[in-house]
Amino acid sequence: MDVLKLFDLTFRPDESLFFQKNDANDVRFGEIVKADIGFYRKAKFVILGVPQDEGVKRNKGRKGARRAPDEIRRAFYKLPIPNTISEGDVFDIGNTLVQGSLEQIHERHCQVIEQLLRDDKIVIVFGGGNDISYPDCKALRQVFSEVMAFNIDAHFDVRADTPCNSGTPYRQLLEENLLSPEYFFEIGSQPFANSAAYQTYLMEKGVAIHPLESIRRYGIDQRLEDIIRHFTAPRAIFWGIDMDSIRASDAPGVSAPSPIGFSAEEICHIASIAGKHKRSKLLEITEVNPEFDIDGRTAKLAALITAYFIREKSTFER
Secondary structure, eight states, X not given: XXXXXXXXXXXXXXXXXXXXXXXXXXXXXXXXXXXXXXGTTTOSEEEEEEOOOHHHHHTTOOOOXXXXXXXXXXXXXTSBOOTTOOTTSEEEEEEEOOOSOHHHHHHHHHHHHHHHHHTTXXXXXXXXXXXXXXXXXXXXXXXXXXXXXEEXXXXXXXXXXXXXXXXXXXXXXXXXXXXXXXXXXXXXXXXXXSOHHHHHHXXXXXXXXXXXXXXXXXXXXXXXXXXXXXXXXXXXXEEEEEGGGBOXXXXXXXXXXXXXXXXXXXXXXXXXXXXXXXXXXXXXXXXXXXXXXXXXXXXXXHHHHHHHHHXXXXXXXX
C-alpha cells in the first residue's frame, strides 16, 4: 500500500487540538507533532485514533468512547516534550474511517495498522472500544511471525458472544490462531469482573492469568520483566491498556468503572516498562469515555500513559 492509499483510509486530525504555547523554553507536543503527509516518512511514532464505540454498545456498555481520541489528543498536545524527542519524531495520521459495520471498520483499521508497521513505525492507537485489539493484534501477526500480547485489563475480553463486541477480541484472536496462548498474558484482572466460565476457558487454552492482587504482591516490574525475558521468540510485543483496569478515583471516565484497579502511577509505570523494550511495536489505549469523565481526568491520564511510553521508547532506541 502506498502512502496516498494509507491516507485514503484515514481522515486528518483536528488542527485546533494542536496546542501552541509559543515559548522556546517550554515546548509542547502540539508544537512538534506533525500531521502533514510530507512528514510521514521521517516519523518514528504514529498516532492513530478510532472514534467508534459500536463494540461497546453491542456489549451493552456505556456509549461515549467514540469521543475519546480527540480528548486524549487535546490533553496530550498540551504536555511538555521530553529531551529525547525532536520535531517530527511523532506523526498524527488522524483517525481510521469509521463508516460501515464494526466488522468493516476492523478490516479497514487492520489495513492501516499493517501498513504503518511495514513502514517501521511505532504505533500508538487511541480507541474507541476495546474491540480494536482484534484488528491491532491481527495486523501485528500479519507483519511479524509471532506476537506477544499483554491485555492490561480488569476483564478477560474472551466472551463467546456473536457478533463480536468490545468483550470478544482476544477470544477471536485465540480461536483464529492469530495469537498463541503461551504468548498471551492477562494482566490486572479482577475476580468479580469476570465469569468463572471465561477463566476456565483461558486456563484450558494455557493462557497465563496474572490478577491485580498477584501483580502487586509479586511486583509489577518483576512480573512483566520476567515474562519478557523468558519469551524471546515473538518479534513484536502488543500492549493493550483498557482504562477500566485503573481504579475509578483515578480514571472515572471509562466504559466500565470500578473502585478497584491500578493506580495512575502504576499504569504510567507499566507504560514506561513497555517503552523500554525494542520489541514493543504497538501501544493501544481503549475505553476512555469522555461522557463520564471529571475535569478530563481520564483523558489526561491516557495522555500521560502515551507520553511515558514515548519518552522511554525514544530513550532506548536512540
